[in-house]
Amino acid sequence: MIDVQLSGVAGSQRAYPRIWRATPRLFWTLFALVGLLIAGVLVVVISFLPARAPLANTGDYTIVREAVWARLNGTVEDALIEVAPGTTARSSNLRGFALKGSTYYYYFEGRPSFDPLSQGLVGRDEIEIVLRDDGGPDPLVIYRLLGRR
Numbered sequence: 001m002i003d004v005q006l007s008g009v010a011g012s013q014r015a016y017p018r019i020w021r022a023t024p025r026l027f028w029t030l031f032a033l034v035g036l037l038i039a040g041v042l043v044v045v046i047s048f049l050p051a052r053a054p055l056a057n058t059g060d061y062t063i064v065r066e067a068v069w070a071r072l073n074g075t076v077e078d079a080l081i082e083v084a085p086g087t088t089a090r091s092s093n094l095r096g097f098a099l100k101g102s103t104y105y106y107y108f109e110g111r112p113s114f115d116p117l118s119q120g121l122v123g124r125d126e127i128e129i130v131l132r133d134d135g136g137p138d139p140l141v142i143y144r145l146l147g148r149r
Contacts (some may be wrong), residue, residue: 061131064142067099068092068106089114096144103145104130108138117143 071078071092078097080088094114096105105127107113116122126146133140 064099064104065131065133065140067097068104068140068142071097083114104142105144106140106142108136108140110138116145 067076070076071090079091081091081094083089083094093106096103096115098104105115105117107115107118112118117124117127122145127143128146129141129143131140131142133142
């Protein structure tokens with residue numbers, strides 16, 4: 001049996017595990033990337049939010065509803081217009097009425113009406129319904145046209 005020991009040929013270097021440390025530059029780069037990722041997510045989420053907000057509070061709804069009923073009850077003068085032989089409608093039903101800088105239109109569901117939506121002059125995607133009042137025999141729907149104040 002032969003026992004050979006080569007102590008000086010191969011060298012005796014010990015392998016130490018390399019310790020990885022993050023530098024401040026790497027930390028701030030990662031911090032900036034995470035910030036950009038969060039900002040990108042916020043931009044995407046905000047893009048899905050509606051571009052317009054409905055009326056601010058319920059007090060505004062009450063004022064608009066009362067204005068419609070005042071026209072229908074005759075408290076506020078609202079001329080009758082002949083839209084067809086033997087058929088009349090209130091001026092506010094045809095042309096809407098102005099209140100606080102906006103023009104509002106209305107109709108009763110289930111009844112013939114002469115507002116722009118009922119006549120097919122505008123589509124549902126061109127209006128904003130501000131109030132639907134189920135308090136009467138037929139629901140009252142009040143809306144305004146988008147893009148117009």
